[in-house]
Amino acid sequence: MIENNQTPPGYTLVTRPDGTQFLCINDESAVKPYRLPDPLMFSDGREVLDDFDWQHRRDQILKDFARYMYGEVPTGEYTLQLTEEEAWTPALNGLGQRKQVGITIETARGQLIAHLLLHAPAGNGPYPVFLGYNFTGNHTVHPDPAIRQAEAPWLKNYPLAPRGSSVNRWCVEQVVGAGFALGTIFYGDIDPDFDDGFQNGIHPLFYHQGQTEPKPHQWGSIAAWAFGLSRALDYFETEPLVNASQVAVIGHSRLGKTALWAGASDTRFAAVISNNSGCGGAALSKRAFGENVQVINHSFPHWFCRNFKQYDAREHALPFDQHMLLALIAPRPLYVASAVDDWWSDPRGEFLGARGASAVYEFLGEKGLPMKTFPPLDQLDLSGKLAYHIRSGGHDITPWDWEQYLAFFKRNLAD
Ligand code: GTR
Numbered sequence: 127m128i129e130n131n132q133t134p135p136g137y138t139l140v141t142r143p144d145g146t147q148f149l150c151i152n153d154e155s156a157v158k159p160y161r162l163p164d165p166l167m168f169s170d171g172r173e174v175l176d177d178f179d180w181q182h183r184r185d186q187i188l189k190d191f192a193r194y195m196y197g198e199v200p201t202g203e204y205t206l207q208l209t210e211e212e213a214w215t216p217a218l219n220g221l222g223q224r225k226q227v228g229i230t231i232e233t234a235r236g237q238l239i240a241h242l243l244l245h246a247p248a249g250n251g252p253y254p255v256f257l258g259y260n261f262t263g264n265h266t267v268h269p270d271p272a273i274r275q276a277e278a279p280w281l282k283n284y285p286l287a288p289r290g291s292s293v294n295r296w297c298v299e300q301v302v303g304a305g306f307a308l309g310t311i312f313y314g315d316i317d318p319d320f321d322d323g324f325q326n327g328i329h330p331l332f333y334h335q336g337q338t339e340p341k342p343h344q345w346g347s348i349a350a351w352a353f354g355l356s357r358a359l360d361y362f363e364t365e366p367l368v369n370a371s372q373v374a375v376i377g378h379s380r381l382g383k384t385a386l387w388a389g390a391s392d393t394r395f396a397a398v399i400s401n402n403s404g405c406g407g408a409a410l411s412k413r414a415f416g417e418n419v420q421v422i423n424h425s426f427p428h429w430f431c432r433n434f435k436q437y438d439a440r441e442h443a444l445p446f447d448q449h450m451l452l453a454l455i456a457p458r459p460l461y462v463a464s465a466v467d468d469w470w471s472d473p474r475g476e477f478l479g480a481r482g483a484s485a486v487y488e489f490l491g492e493k494g495l496p497m498k499t500f501p502p503l504d505q506l507d508l509s510g511k512l513a514y515h516i517r518s519g520g521h522d523i524t525p526w527d528w529e530q531y532l533a534f535f536k537r538n539l540a541d
Contacts, residue, residue: 133149135153135156136153136156137150138152148418148420150416150418151414151418154415154474158414161412162447162482163445163446163450165482165485166489168186180490187450187453191387191454192343193433194444194446195431195434196345196346196391197340197343197344197431198349198431199345199349200332200345202332204232205233206232206357207228207230208228208229211241214367218299218302221248221299222248222298223245224245224272225246227242227361228241228242229241229242229354233331233332235330235333236331237331238327240311240316241276241277242309242361243264243274245308245309246302246368247305251367252366252369254305255306255369255373256376257355257373258378258399259311259377260310260313261292262276262287262312263287264276266291266293267290267293273289276315278314280314280327294524300528300532304532309362311354313351317354319347320428327347328350328353328354329345340431343431344431345431346430347429348383349387349431352387355395356388370394373395373396374459374531375395375399376398376399377400378401378402378403379401379403379407379521382399382400383400383403383404385403386398389454390451390455397458397459397535398460398461399460400462400476402471402521402522403462404416404472405417405421405471406429408448408451408476409471410447410449410482411444412444413472413475415469418439419440419444448475449479449482450482450483452483452512453486456494457491457492457511458511459513459538460480460483461530462512463514463515463516463517463527464515464517465517465521468521473516474500477501477516480512483495483512484510492510492511493509494511495510495512495513496509496513503517504517506530
């Protein structure tokens with residue numbers, strides 16, 4: 127137990143739901159000096175000189191993130207089966223249409239179904255798409271009674287969120303009205319978001335004989351969720367109404383971390399949008415501002431691979447930082463967004479992550495992040511392939527955020 131009067135300046139005492147307390151930095155003055163690895167330098171000190179070099183360096187960075195942070199997807203075989211649960215049906219009061227698809231992932235050990243809800247404008251397409259997980263079930267993103275209720279087996283112990291209860295975060299009409307399709311899946315369809323020792327969800331489907339948990343370098347839940355997003359993209363490749371080469375993967379908070387890892391590990395995603403993704407997302411780990419590696423691993427032991435725990439309170443030892451995760455998305459369009467009251471996600475650290483990745487965009491011949499210094503609240507500059515804003519208000523994804531993402535994606539499609 128740490129007494130309040132012992133809290134050093136620049137820190138605050140954070141109590142997690144299980145009662146464990148952590149000292150976390152909540153003021154710039156407490157951030158210790160740190161050194162960021164250069165994404166354009168090989169680990170042996172050699173400089174990245176051309177596109178060919180970058181491909182090698184990129185592979186090295188991707189492998190390190192997989193091995194030490196998010197975890198590698200096991201190599202076992204699986205099949206994918208796509209079931210039309212509802213054919214294209216007029217929806218949204220004539221503004222668009224709706225389709226629901228079951229994506230079944232099957233291995234020798236069993237199967238799991240992720241239910242995709244897809245809205246599109248009323249024509250024949252193909253439309254560019256936003257794809258992102260929802261936290262509370264497809265039926266919560268819009269009040270439409272035809273949308274299937276979430277039904278993952280482990281939900282039986284939890285109250286189901288009411289229909290339409292997360293409309294403020296989804297803005298279906300706004301997206302479809304702007305000429306985009308919008309796909310969403312309940313993230314719990316792929317893996318439940320609690321520490322179950324990886325006994326439910328997708329992990330056990332990939333265990334070898336006698337295996338009971340992923341190996342230390344194998345996938346945690348974020349990597350599993352990212353894998354699920356790639357399977358939705360597999361489906362888009364078969365769907366004539368959407369343009370599978372124009373899919374922006376989007377996510378808020380832990381699902382923003384997921385969107386970033388999906389975009390980094392699957393280059394078929396044409397654009398990536400990280401909303402308030404914070405620690406383990408766009409924010410630099412080595413600043414340890416707000417939520418840090420030890421706290422995130424304690425609170426959510428299932429999000430990252432076991433190897434990541436060796437960096438608890440040892441961020442300085444990480445062979446990478448999150449600017450390099452963002453650099454893996456280059457030269458594709460990337461939007462990193464923060465909110466000013468979301469200190470826990472370290473807005474400045476998210477900005478510095480984007481700033482650090484910008485060098486790679488420029489190396490690859492693209493305009494990176496337009497602003498060199500931390501921008502004022504609510505200020506926009508969408509002229510680069512990399513965008514950043516810090517919005518007034520708290521940890522959330524709002525219609526205003528969506529408006530910027532629509533404008534950014536549209537602008538980049540036109541290029
Ligand atoms: C918090 C967590 C953050 C963020 C957030 C969310 O509890 O500390 O890393 O992901 O949850 O997903 O809403």
